Each structure stands twice: as structure tokens, then as C-alpha cells.
Amino acid sequence: MNNTALQAEEIYKTYHLGGCELPVLRGVNFELKRGEFVALQGASGSGKSTLLQLLGGLDRPTSGTIRFQGEPLRLQTAQQAAVFRGNNVGFVFQAYHLLPDLDALENVMLPAQVQRTSQAEALLRARELLSTVGLADRMENRPSELSGGEQQRVAIARALMNDPEIVLADEPTGNLDSNTEAVIIDLLNKLHQERNLTLLVATHDEVVAAAAQRVEHLIDGKLTD
Numbered sequence: 001m002n003n004t005a006l007q008a009e010e011i012y013k014t015y016h017l018g019g020c021e022l023p024v025l026r027g028v029n030f031e032l033k034r035g036e037f038v039a040l041q042g043a044s045g046s047g048k049s050t051l052l053q054l055l056g057g058l059d060r061p062t063s064g065t066i067r068f069q070g071e072p073l074r075l076q077t078a079q080q081a082a083v084f085r086g087n088n089v090g091f092v093f094q095a096y097h098l099l100p101d102l103d104a105l106e107n108v109m110l111p112a113q114v115q116r117t118s119q120a121e122a123l124l125r126a127r128e129l130l131s132t133v134g135l136a137d138r139m140e141n142r143p144s145e146l147s148g149g150e151q152q153r154v155a156i157a158r159a160l161m162n163d164p165e166i167v168l169a170d171e172p173t174g175n176l177d178s179n180t181e182a183v184i185i186d187l188l189n190k191l192h193q194e195r196n197l198t199l200l201v202a203t204h205d206e207v208v209a210a211a212a213q214r215v216e217h218l219i220d221g222k223l224t225d
């Protein structure tokens with residue numbers, strides 16, 4: 001079995017804005033091994049979210065190759081990209097992105113709908129995941145009835161629903177106070193250790209970066225250790 005989860009080879013990404021070119025990534029080389037917890041650090045606007053989107057199949061590079069478990073990603077259609085993400089990638093965002101009309105349990109179960117998981121199986125797994133993130137007694141609460149930290153824990157449980165090969169978290173503590181941030185960092189650490197989660201966390205926060213096994217810095221469109 002291939003020991004690398006993700007590889008980026010000479011990744012370039014240039015955005016085109018009304019006739020202007022904005023080169024964001026300029027030759028990124030990167031490897032994420034299975035079971036690794038890596039932090040991606042960089043100033044605001046340095047391209048962290050852009051790189052996560054490329055690695056997770058949400059967007060495609062201008063040039064260069066992304067490999068998933070050794071094989072080049074070939075996501076020609078939106079459908080192919082959606083299937084890849086659904087099977088392999090869990091996303092966690094700064095603003096949680098929970099659906100307001102669904103309760104915690106229903107939010108966590110959402111990713112299972114694109115899989116061929118039975119409702120009963122999905123329910124069981126969603127309950128187990130919400131317990132794991134410490135929300136066993138909040139399963140029937142809607143996002144508006146939960147604190148920011150609790151909403152992010154729901155979002156983390158949702159990211160794990162399809163048992164993804166990789167979890168990509170984009171500023172997961174960016175909206176949280178420092179106490180709540182510590183809770184989320186501890187949770188990510190626990191999941192990494194107990195479930196051997198492969199985790200890439202973009203952050204401009206030193207505290208989050210300090211929790212990772214390795215830190216990559218995005219500067220001038222390139223990575224340095």
C-alpha cells in the first residue's frame with residue numbers, strides 16, 4: 001500500500017481577475033504521508049486556502065500534478081471531483097458551514113447521502129462520531145443552539161462521516177476564542193492519534209501550528225519548512 005496520502009509537484013495557480021493575472025502558487029512541492037498531522041502556515045493572502053482547495057479536489061491547478069496515494073488526480077468533470085471528495089476527503093472550514101435547518105445529527109449524516117450507506121448505518125455512525133467529539137447530549141440541537149466551538153465539533157464529526165483518507169482543515173479555530181481553540185486542537189490531536197487520521201491544517205496561528213508534527217510555511221507562493 002502506498003505510504004503517501006498526497007503529493008504536490010510543481011504546483012502553480014494563477015487567478016485571472018478582469019484582465020489581471022494574480023499568481024498565488026509558484027512552484028509548490030509537498031508531500032503528506034499517511035497518518036501525518038501537518039500544519040500549513042502563512043500570512044493572510046499567502047495562498048493557504050488555495051492550496052487546500054487544489055489538494056482536496058475543489059479546484060484545479062494552473063499547472064503541476066497532484067497525486068493521491070501515488071496516482072495523479074484526474075478530475076475532468078465536476079462529477080468526478082465530487083465523487084473523489086465524497087470518498088476521500090473531509091473538509092473543515094473556519095465558518096463551520098453547517099446547514100441551519102438540520103440538527104447536529106442530520107448535519108453529520110449528510111455526507112453519507114452521496115454514499116450507498118444505509119440510513120440505519122449512517123445514523124449509528126453519526127451518533128458514534130458526535131459522542132467522540134463530546135456532543136452526545138447535543139445531537140438534536142440545531143447550529144443556532146450551539147456555541148461556535150460546538151458547531152466546529154459537529155463540522156469535524158461531519159468531516160469524518162465517510163471515513164476519509166485525508167482531512168483538510170482551513171483555519172478551523174479562526175472564529176474561536178483561545179479556550180475554545182484549545183479544545184478543538186486537543187480534539188484534532190486525539191483524532192489524529194486514536195484514528196490515525198491524516199490531517200493538514202491551514203492556519204496563521206502559532207498555537208495551532210505547534211500542535212502539528214511538522215509545519216510548512218507558504219511564502220511568496222512556495223513552501224519552506
Ligand code: ADP
Pocket residue numbers: 015016017022024042043044045046047048049050051
Ligand atoms: P490565504 O488562505 O492564505 O489567506 P487565499 O488562498 O485565500 O490565501 O488567497 C490567496 C490570494 O488569492 C489572495 O490574494 C486572494 O485575494 C486571491 N484569491 C483567492 N481566491 C481567489 C479567486 N477565486 N479568484 C481570484 N483571486 C482569488
Ligand code: MG
Pocket residue numbers: 048049050170171
Ligand atoms: Mg484562507
